[in-house]
Amino acid sequence: MECQRCLTGKEAKYRVYTDLIDMKVCEACADEARRLGIAVEVLDREKKKQRNGLRQLLFPLEHAAGKLHRFTHSCHQKAQRMLGDVHSSQ
């Protein structure tokens, strides 16, 4: 099967997917997808997908949750600093 993204006729060895896209792509396109933070799955593992499907689905979610945690944590620190400025009598 050929890459569905770059149309150079390279063999599609990976599957990239988000809520919006789900396509089979070549190695170069898979690398680009990884850089963009898109989930990439090796097509050879397709046979084991039933068993690993949940883990593969959960990983990007866990990743996003980690980012969100850091984001909210830094907001929390910023809020504490602002409060500290207000109550600077300490």
Ligand SMILES: [Zn+2]
């Ligand atoms: Zn490609």
